[in-house]
Amino acid sequence: MATEATNGIITCQPPKIDHLDGQGYLFGYPIAHSLSPLLHQTIFEPLGLNWDYFLLSSTDIKQFLRLIRGSKCYGSGVTMPHKIAILPHLDDLTPECRAVGACNTVFWRDDKLVGTNTDIAGVRESFLQNVPASKFRNRPGLVVGGGGAARSAVYALVEYLGCKTVYLVNRDPSEVEAVVAWCTAQGYGDGLVHVSTVAQAEALEGPGAAVACVPNFPPVTEAEWEARRIMECFLSKPHTGAILEMCYHPVVWTEIAEISKQAGWEVILGTEAMIYQGFEQARCWTGKSIAELPVKRVKNTIAQELSKARL
The missing domain is CATH 3.40.50.10860 (Leucine Dehydrogenase, chain A, domain 1)
Structure with missing residues (x-):
């Protein structure tokens, strides 16, 4: 092999x-x-x-x-x-x-x-097998979350889905910094942008492919609410793309899936x-x-x- x-x-x-x-x-x-x-x-x-x-x-x-x-x-x-x-x-x-x-x-x-x-192939094929490339090609990507799942999502967006820029949104800035540092060291992090405020998101081009890598829990802390507001800001932009909601347990249809659907985005289930x-x-x-x-x-x-x- x-x-x-x-x-x-x-x-x-x-x-x-x-x-x-x-x-x-x-x-x-x-x-x-x-x-x-x-x-x-x-x-x-x-x-x-x-x-x-x-x-x-x-x-x-x-x-x-x-x-x-x-x-x-x-x-x-x-x-x-x-x-x-x-x-x-x-x-x-x-x-x-x-x-x-x-x-x-x-x-x-x-x-x-x-x-x-x-996991990289899982992200890649979720988009390629379910939505037309026109939804996301030559547009920024968006990853909500941090850690290993976020790195796999970033890699798939950058290397296979044509996203030269990828926005990172997360409640914990230190996790985003760690993702950026890792991806940059490995050669695919130059286009990563940490979006930490709604005002910053409002000024940016809308993404075409989004991957949510967070559990299906409603926001509680102010940091969690700010991350949710930033995500909703991106989803409300004129271009409606496709979002892969990685969470599918214990329920397949999550809060993020419903918010995305209401915003006109195509939802790809985590399954x-x-x-x-x-x-x-x-x-x-x-x-x-x-x-x-x-x-x-x-x-x-x-x-x-x-x-x-x-x-």
């Missing part, structure tokens, strides 16, 4: 594992609500792969490494709080994994355990990002292209599961 990316797609070869007997894990804590096992089993079955995908709700990295280095493991997912902590334990990293400084997927290449980041990052994981593990994966089947299965959860 090669780790170099071509047009944003990691080239992969299928692992040397008996297709009738393989296993993988989602390593994180807590993860009881995760839909990843359902997603991947729905992918594997039509491909004729009798592979298992288990939730490993744990904080023990050594245990995870012992499991994944077993002969029957095709690869695994990694989620919070391990996306950064896992990096020193891997044999190699893909360029995108290095760029965002976080790993959410591991796979095998030449007997080496390689880390990559498919889209979850699904497309999962397809990218499956590509790394199986060597199949997206066209060979059961996209419609997966989307229907996830939608049905979420509808049951709301009953």
